Amino acid sequence: MNEDLKKTLLNPIFKGNPITVLVLGICSSLAVTVQLKGACVMALSVIIVTGLSSLVVSLLRNTIPNRVRIIVQLVVVAMMVILVDQVLKAYAYAIDKQLSVYIGLIITNCIVMGRIEAFALGNKPIPSLLDGLANGAGYGMILIIVAFFRELLGSGTLFGFRVLPESYVPNNLVILPPMALILLGCIVWVQRSIQKDLQEK
Amino acid sequence: MNTNSNVYTIVYTTIIVVIAAAILAIAAMALKPKQDANIKAETISQMLTAAGFSSKDDLAKLGNDQILKMYSDNVKTAFLIDAKGDKIGELETAVNDIELQDNLKVENKKIAEGDPNLPVYVFQKDGAEINVIPVYGAGLWGPIWGYIAFNADCTEIVGAYFDHESETPGLGAKIKDEAWFREQFKGETVNFSKPDDSFDIIKGGAPKDDKSAVDAITGATMTCNGLDAALDTWFKAYMPFLKKKAGAAGIDNDACCGGDCCDQGQCDHEHEHNHQEG
Numbered sequence: 448m449n450e451d452l453k454k455t456l457l458n459p460i461f462k463g464n465p466i467t468v469l470v471l472g473i474c475s476s477l478a479v480t481v482q483l484k485g486a487c488v489m490a491l492s493v494i495i496v497t498g499l500s501s502l503v504v505s506l507l508r509n510t511i512p513n514r515v516r517i518i519v520q521l522v523v524v525a526m527m528v529i530l531v532d533q534v535l536k537a538y539a540y541a542i543d544k545q546l547s548v549y550i551g552l553i554i555t556n557c558i559v560m561g562r563i564e565a566f567a568l569g570n571k572p573i574p575s576l577l578d579g580l581a582n583g584a585g586y587g588m589i590l591i592i593v594a595f596f597r598e599l600l601g602s603g604t605l606f607g608f609r610v611l612p613e614s615y616v617p618n619n620l621v622i623l624p625p626m627a628l629i630l631l632g633c634i635v636w637v638q639r640s641i642q643k644d645l646q647e648k
Numbered sequence: 649m650n651t652n653s654n655v656y657t658i659v660y661t662t663i664i665v666v667i668a669a670a671i672l673a674i675a676a677m678a679l680k681p682k683q684d685a686n687i688k689a690e691t692i693s694q695m696l697t698a699a700g701f702s703s704k705d706d707l708a709k710l711g712n713d714q715i716l717k718m719y720s721d722n723v724k725t726a727f728l729i730d731a732k733g734d735k736i737g738e739l740e741t742a743v744n745d746i747e748l749q750d751n752l753k754v755e756n757k758k759i760a761e762g763d764p765n766l767p768v769y770v771f772q773k774d775g776a777e778i779n780v781i782p783v784y785g786a787g788l789w790g791p792i793w794g795y796i797a798f799n800a801d802c803t804e805i806v807g808a809y810f811d812h813e814s815e816t817p818g819l820g821a822k823i824k825d826e827a828w829f830r831e832q833f834k835g836e837t838v839n840f841s842k843p844d845d846s847f848d849i850i851k852g853g854a855p856k857d858d859k860s861a862v863d864a865i866t867g868a869t870m871t872c873n874g875l876d877a878a879l880d881t882w883f884k885a886y887m888p889f890l891k892k893k894a895g896a897a898g899i900d901n902d903a904c905c906g907g908d909c910c911d912q913g914q915c916d917h918e919h920e921h922n923h924q925e926g
Contacts, residue, residue, distance in 0.1 A: 481817040512657040519664055526668040530675055537679040540686035541708060548814065601818065619867065622818030 455578050459585040461642075466589040467635045468645065471557040476590050477627040479549050483606050486594030488542045490587025492535070492550060494580055496527045497559050501567040501579030503527075508568050520563050521554070528553045558582055593630050597621050689715045691748055696722070698795035698809040699771045699778045724772040728765045733888030739767060752784040752793055759885045766885060776800050779893070781886055785878020788870040790814040792823065792878060796833070802893035808833035810875065820871030832862040838883050838890060846883045849876040 465471045472493075479489045503523050504511075511519050532550045535543040543550065553559065562582050567575040598604055601621035603611035620626050639645045650656065693707035693715050701722055707715055726739035758764040769780040777800040784793040794810035808830050810823040823829060839846045839860035847860050849872045854861035864872040883890070 510651065510660065512651045512660055514652065515657055515661055518661065522664055522668050526672060529672055533672075533675050533679050533683070537682040537686065540683075540690060544690075619818065 452574060452577060455574050456581045459578070459581040460588065461585070461638075464585045464589065464638070465558045465561075465582050466586055466631070467638050469558075469561070471561055472586050473628075473631070475549050475552060475556060476586070476593060476631065477624040479546060480590055480594040480597050480627050481601065481622055482545070483591065483594045483598050484542065485545050486590045487587075488535070488539065489546055489549060490583070490590050492531045493553055493556065493558070493586050494583030495531055496524065496553050496556075497562060497583035497586075498576055498580035500524045500527050500559055501562055502572055502576040504563045505567040505570060505572045505575035511568075516568070517560075517564075520560060524559050524563070525554050558586055589631070589634060592634060593627055596630055597627060601626075685712050687748055688712075692716065692719045694809045694811060695719070695769060695771075695780050695795045695797075698807045699773065699780050699797040700807045701771070701773065704809065722771050722773065724770045724777065726767065726769045728767055729886075729889050730766075731762055731764060731885065731888070733886070733890075733892050736765065739769075749784075749791070749793055752782050753791065756784045756881075759881060764885055766889075768886075768889065771797075778806060781882070783878050783882040785874055785881060787812050787815050787823075787874040788820050789816070792871065792874055794823075794875075794878075796879075798890070798893075800893075801896070802890040803837060805833045805836045805838075812871070815871050816868075819865070820868045822865045822868055823871055823875055826865065829862075829865060836860060836862060838887070840887065840891060840894070843884050843887055845880055846887065847876070847879040849873075849879075 459465060463469065466473065466476055475489070480486050500520075500523050504520055507519070507523075528551065531553070532543070535546075535550060562579055566578045570578070595605070598606075599610060600618050603609060603613075603615045603617050651660075689712040693702075693704060696702055696707060696715070696718060697704045699722075701718065707718075710718075727735050728737045728739060730736045755764050755766060759766075767782065771778040771780060779798045779800070779802055780795050781798070782793060782795055784791065786792070790813035792810060792812040792815065794808060796805055797807040798804065799806050810830065812821060812824055815821045815823065836847075837859045842860075848854065848858070848862075849864045850861050851864040851869060851872065853863050
């Protein structure tokens, strides 16, 4: 694997993470991180949507009329999201019910459109696919970290299995969205203290 | 080629949209049977949970076919009743005649209009009949619904299950997630003497001697109020039927003021009487 591809693949996971560095996709990361299972399925869905949308748009990039490019991108993204939603409804009904509207809202997730505009429109299909997948993975990773703490502290369970003893009183604040934002802030803090060049003076 | 000309733009967008629509239509058609089967199995597993045949978690581990088999093994009969509680038609106990959530929404409207066709599912469990009826109403963010299982003469609730479309996780969603909330309904009764308010979900805890009330969930006031209203509405719609069942069994005959008159508000005197009794 050459250096460029490696950078495309690894950069969004940590150094240029869409949530903690670019601060995109915050809304859904607050909403679907109450339970780990939901967060994992959401992460997987976003990875698929960002990857495939970037791939398709990159394949079309030389033919898309510049004036309507956002609309064309939206059509592609919306199609991918609806496909994912339909497949989940057919094969993972219980989880689809739990994620409810948030699957549909991947369409409005800034990461998808952001990566298409910033990367897929100007790069070849394979790097675009990797960029999309990697950004989805960067998003998913943060989602799963936040969901881990929220499910553990908010319900005392992980993947629905009880981990903390029954005597643990679940912290209801952790279940509410504000605590997700605070946890997200903590992750940003940790990342910036490791990665000094992200710190603003 | 000039990709910025008007003709190119229009032709290009048209082609893209048509292709996307075709792909989605094909996917929707291909997946529809599977999705419908899921919805049906989900509905049935909610009924089975309410009736106490299994728990929702256990049913979730079973395949759709096994859930359908459990239903057809245990269901005895299913029928529709009208606003007076009279049987107006049989439902096939075959699995394809299940009233799904969409139907409940329609019936909910018809209850308000006074002309509902309400389903009753009768299961056979340990030699006794269990009557399962649906309830449907509005939660905080979207519809909530559920199934209430009664004993053979409809004088006692033996189980309940609730579900929702989009209640807040960790708060309103607890009507579905928290087993203790559902467990409370066991042993409760529908208060025949108060047709408009026959069941209560009480914030701060239900009095122990009130057999038609359960505790509400902390932090889920709006959802619980919605559920309370849904129970009142549907119990009222089913009340003639429930009373007939209770009357036929010779239980609570005094408490029942004789069929339809209650609904027409002609028996205020008897209401008073019942209150003194209770």
